[in-house]
Amino acid sequence: DIQMTQSPSTLSASVGDRVTITCRASQSISSWLAWYQQKPGKAPKLLIYKASTLESGVPSRFSGSGSGTEFTLTITNLQPDDFATYYCQRYNGYSRTFGQGTRVDIK
Amino acid sequence: EVQLVESGGGLVQRGGSPKLSCAVSGFTFTTSWMSWVRQAPGKGLEWVANINQDGSEKYYVDSVEGRFTISRDNAKNSLFLQMTSLTVDDTAVYYCARGYTALDYWGQGALVTVSS
Numbered sequence: 371d372i373q374m375t376q377s378p379s380t381l382s383a384s385v386g387d388r389v390t391i392t393c394r395a396s397q398s399i400s401s402w403l404a405w406y407q408q409k410p411g412k413a414p415k416l417l418i419y420k421a422s423t424l425e426s427g428v429p430s431r432f433s434g435s436g437s438g439t440e441f442t443l444t445i446t447n448l449q450p451d452d453f454a455t456y457y458c459q460r461y462n463g464y465s466r467t468f469g470q471g472t473r474v475d476i477k
Numbered sequence: 478e479v480q481l482v483e484s485g486g487g488l489v490q491r492g493g494s495p496k497l498s499c500a501v502s503g504f505t506f507t508t509s510w511m512s513w514v515r516q517a518p519g520k521g522l523e524w525v526a527n528i529n530q531d532g533s534e535k536y537y538v539d540s541v542e543g544r545f546t547i548s549r550d551n552a553k554n555s556l557f558l559q560m561t562s563l564t565v566d567d568t569a570v571y572y573c574a575r576g577y578t579a580l581d582y583w584g585q586g587a588l589v590t591v592s593s
Contacts, residue, residue, distance in 0.1 A: 371539070404580070406522075413583035413584065413585055414583055419578065466524035
Protein backbone atom coordinates (compact mmCIF):
# COMPACT_ATOMS: atom_id res chain seq x y z
CA ASP A 371 0.00 0.00 0.00
CA ILE A 372 1.17 3.57 -0.65
CA GLN A 373 2.39 5.32 2.47
CA MET A 374 2.15 9.07 3.05
CA THR A 375 4.75 10.74 5.27
CA GLN A 376 4.37 14.30 6.48
CA SER A 377 7.09 16.50 7.90
CA PRO A 378 7.51 18.02 10.31
CA SER A 379 5.17 16.42 12.85
CA THR A 380 4.98 19.68 14.77
CA LEU A 381 5.80 23.19 13.69
CA SER A 382 5.98 26.28 15.91
CA ALA A 383 5.34 29.56 14.18
CA SER A 384 4.23 33.13 14.78
CA VAL A 385 1.43 35.17 13.27
CA GLY A 386 2.63 36.58 9.96
CA ASP A 387 5.08 33.74 9.29
CA ARG A 388 5.28 31.69 6.12
CA VAL A 389 5.08 27.98 6.88
CA THR A 390 5.61 24.97 4.67
CA ILE A 391 4.49 21.41 5.30
CA THR A 392 5.79 18.53 3.19
CA CYS A 393 4.01 15.31 2.28
CA ARG A 394 5.87 12.48 0.58
CA ALA A 395 4.30 9.44 -1.08
CA SER A 396 6.08 6.10 -1.15
CA GLN A 397 5.35 5.89 -4.90
CA SER A 398 4.01 8.26 -7.51
CA ILE A 399 0.44 9.44 -7.05
CA SER A 400 0.50 11.98 -9.89
CA SER A 401 -1.45 14.98 -8.54
CA TRP A 402 -4.07 12.98 -6.64
CA LEU A 403 -3.52 14.70 -3.31
CA ALA A 404 -5.68 16.73 -0.96
CA TRP A 405 -4.90 18.82 2.11
CA TYR A 406 -7.15 19.25 5.13
CA GLN A 407 -7.16 21.43 8.22
CA GLN A 408 -8.50 20.09 11.49
CA LYS A 409 -9.08 21.93 14.75
CA PRO A 410 -9.56 20.14 18.09
CA GLY A 411 -12.96 18.53 18.42
CA LYS A 412 -13.95 19.44 14.87
CA ALA A 413 -14.24 17.64 11.58
CA PRO A 414 -11.51 18.13 8.99
CA LYS A 415 -11.96 20.88 6.42
CA LEU A 416 -10.87 20.48 2.81
CA LEU A 417 -8.34 23.12 1.78
CA ILE A 418 -6.77 21.93 -1.47
CA TYR A 419 -7.41 19.13 -3.95
CA LYS A 420 -5.57 17.84 -6.97
CA ALA A 421 -2.39 19.00 -5.27
CA SER A 422 -2.81 22.69 -6.02
CA THR A 423 -6.49 23.59 -6.55
CA LEU A 424 -7.88 25.76 -3.77
CA GLU A 425 -11.27 24.68 -2.47
CA SER A 426 -13.96 27.34 -2.77
CA GLY A 427 -13.98 29.74 0.17
CA VAL A 428 -10.48 28.89 1.37
CA PRO A 429 -8.26 31.95 1.81
CA SER A 430 -5.62 32.52 -0.85
CA ARG A 431 -2.83 32.48 1.75
CA PHE A 432 -3.08 28.68 1.46
CA SER A 433 -1.39 27.10 -1.54
CA GLY A 434 -0.34 23.65 -2.61
CA SER A 435 2.25 22.37 -5.02
CA GLY A 436 3.96 19.22 -6.16
CA SER A 437 3.34 16.08 -8.15
CA GLY A 438 4.57 12.53 -8.23
CA THR A 439 5.89 11.80 -4.76
CA GLU A 440 6.57 15.17 -3.15
CA PHE A 441 4.03 17.78 -2.21
CA THR A 442 3.93 20.94 -0.13
CA LEU A 443 1.30 23.00 1.62
CA THR A 444 2.32 26.60 2.16
CA ILE A 445 0.59 29.10 4.37
CA THR A 446 1.75 32.68 3.86
CA ASN A 447 1.06 35.38 6.44
CA LEU A 448 -0.04 32.89 9.10
CA GLN A 449 -3.20 34.01 10.90
CA PRO A 450 -4.42 33.12 14.42
CA ASP A 451 -7.18 30.98 12.88
CA ASP A 452 -4.55 28.84 11.11
CA PHE A 453 -3.17 27.18 14.22
CA ALA A 454 -4.43 23.66 13.69
CA THR A 455 -3.38 20.22 12.47
CA TYR A 456 -2.95 19.63 8.76
CA TYR A 457 -3.27 16.34 6.91
CA CYS A 458 -2.47 15.28 3.39
CA GLN A 459 -4.48 12.52 1.74
CA ARG A 460 -3.78 10.58 -1.44
CA TYR A 461 -6.66 9.38 -3.59
CA ASN A 462 -5.22 7.44 -6.49
CA GLY A 463 -6.45 3.90 -6.98
CA TYR A 464 -9.19 2.43 -4.84
CA SER A 465 -7.83 2.97 -1.34
CA ARG A 466 -7.10 6.22 0.42
CA THR A 467 -4.32 7.09 2.84
CA PHE A 468 -3.80 10.09 5.07
CA GLY A 469 -0.49 11.42 6.29
CA GLN A 470 0.08 11.31 10.03
CA GLY A 471 -0.58 15.04 10.41
CA THR A 472 1.38 18.21 11.13
CA ARG A 473 0.42 20.33 14.09
CA VAL A 474 1.04 24.04 13.70
CA ASP A 475 1.20 25.74 17.07
CA ILE A 476 2.05 29.15 18.40
CA LYS A 477 5.70 29.89 19.01
CA GLU B 478 -27.14 24.30 4.03
CA VAL B 479 -25.20 21.06 3.79
CA GLN B 480 -25.60 18.77 6.78
CA LEU B 481 -24.24 15.33 7.55
CA VAL B 482 -25.33 14.00 10.92
CA GLU B 483 -23.91 10.76 12.27
CA SER B 484 -25.67 8.66 14.89
CA GLY B 485 -25.38 5.23 16.45
CA GLY B 486 -22.14 5.61 18.35
CA GLY B 487 -21.58 4.90 22.01
CA LEU B 488 -20.02 2.36 24.34
CA VAL B 489 -19.85 -1.11 22.83
CA GLN B 490 -18.45 -4.35 24.18
CA ARG B 491 -15.57 -6.05 22.44
CA GLY B 492 -17.00 -8.25 19.72
CA GLY B 493 -20.07 -6.04 19.40
CA SER B 494 -21.85 -5.03 16.18
CA PRO B 495 -23.08 -1.45 16.16
CA LYS B 496 -24.43 0.26 13.07
CA LEU B 497 -23.64 3.88 12.37
CA SER B 498 -25.96 6.08 10.34
CA CYS B 499 -25.34 9.34 8.56
CA ALA B 500 -28.31 11.49 7.57
CA VAL B 501 -27.55 13.83 4.70
CA SER B 502 -29.22 17.02 3.50
CA GLY B 503 -28.31 20.06 1.43
CA PHE B 504 -26.78 18.30 -1.59
CA THR B 505 -27.81 15.64 -4.08
CA PHE B 506 -27.05 12.46 -2.20
CA THR B 507 -27.99 10.16 -5.07
CA THR B 508 -25.18 11.49 -7.30
CA SER B 509 -22.48 11.47 -4.62
CA TRP B 510 -19.86 8.94 -3.61
CA MET B 511 -19.75 8.73 0.16
CA SER B 512 -17.01 7.77 2.59
CA TRP B 513 -16.34 6.90 6.22
CA VAL B 514 -13.19 8.13 7.94
CA ARG B 515 -12.22 7.45 11.54
CA GLN B 516 -9.92 9.00 14.09
CA ALA B 517 -8.74 7.17 17.20
CA PRO B 518 -8.39 9.35 20.32
CA GLY B 519 -5.37 11.62 19.94
CA LYS B 520 -4.42 10.04 16.61
CA GLY B 521 -4.60 10.90 12.93
CA LEU B 522 -7.23 10.29 10.30
CA GLU B 523 -7.80 6.86 8.77
CA TRP B 524 -9.95 6.25 5.71
CA VAL B 525 -12.32 3.34 6.39
CA ALA B 526 -14.56 2.78 3.36
CA ASN B 527 -16.37 4.36 0.47
CA ILE B 528 -19.37 3.56 -1.71
CA ASN B 529 -20.52 4.71 -5.12
CA GLN B 530 -23.79 6.33 -6.01
CA ASP B 531 -25.91 3.20 -6.40
CA GLY B 532 -24.06 1.04 -3.89
CA SER B 533 -22.60 -1.31 -6.49
CA GLU B 534 -18.97 -0.41 -5.68
CA LYS B 535 -17.55 -0.53 -2.19
CA TYR B 536 -13.96 -0.32 -1.00
CA TYR B 537 -12.46 -0.83 2.44
CA VAL B 538 -9.22 -0.36 4.29
CA ASP B 539 -7.57 -3.73 4.90
CA SER B 540 -8.03 -3.57 8.68
CA VAL B 541 -11.85 -3.60 8.44
CA GLU B 542 -12.33 -5.70 5.28
CA GLY B 543 -14.72 -8.54 6.10
CA ARG B 544 -15.83 -6.96 9.41
CA PHE B 545 -17.40 -3.66 8.32
CA THR B 546 -20.04 -3.10 5.63
CA ILE B 547 -20.81 0.25 4.09
CA SER B 548 -24.26 0.76 2.57
CA ARG B 549 -26.69 3.47 1.64
CA ASP B 550 -30.41 4.16 1.26
CA ASN B 551 -30.86 6.76 -1.47
CA ALA B 552 -34.58 7.06 -0.77
CA LYS B 553 -33.76 8.20 2.75
CA ASN B 554 -30.58 10.17 1.96
CA SER B 555 -28.72 7.99 4.44
CA LEU B 556 -25.34 6.31 4.67
CA PHE B 557 -24.57 3.41 6.99
CA LEU B 558 -21.62 1.55 8.44
CA GLN B 559 -22.34 -1.84 9.93
CA MET B 560 -19.47 -2.85 12.17
CA THR B 561 -18.89 -6.34 13.54
CA SER B 562 -16.28 -8.15 15.64
CA LEU B 563 -15.12 -4.91 17.18
CA THR B 564 -11.81 -4.71 19.01
CA VAL B 565 -10.38 -1.93 21.17
CA ASP B 566 -8.43 -0.78 18.11
CA ASP B 567 -11.73 0.24 16.51
CA THR B 568 -12.33 2.86 19.20
CA ALA B 569 -12.56 6.15 17.30
CA VAL B 570 -14.65 9.04 16.16
CA TYR B 571 -16.27 7.96 12.89
CA TYR B 572 -16.94 10.66 10.32
CA CYS B 573 -19.11 10.37 7.24
CA ALA B 574 -18.00 12.54 4.34
CA ARG B 575 -18.98 13.24 0.77
CA GLY B 576 -16.62 12.25 -1.96
CA TYR B 577 -14.59 9.57 -3.68
CA THR B 578 -11.46 11.64 -4.20
CA ALA B 579 -11.13 14.70 -1.97
CA LEU B 580 -13.77 14.84 0.77
CA ASP B 581 -15.52 18.17 0.73
CA TYR B 582 -18.31 17.85 3.27
CA TRP B 583 -17.98 16.14 6.65
CA GLY B 584 -20.25 15.30 9.54
CA GLN B 585 -19.43 16.17 13.14
CA GLY B 586 -18.50 12.58 13.92
CA ALA B 587 -19.82 9.78 16.13
CA LEU B 588 -17.68 8.33 18.90
CA VAL B 589 -17.53 4.56 19.17
CA THR B 590 -15.79 3.28 22.28
CA VAL B 591 -15.04 -0.43 22.48
CA SER B 592 -14.69 -1.73 26.02
CA SER B 593 -12.56 -4.73 26.82
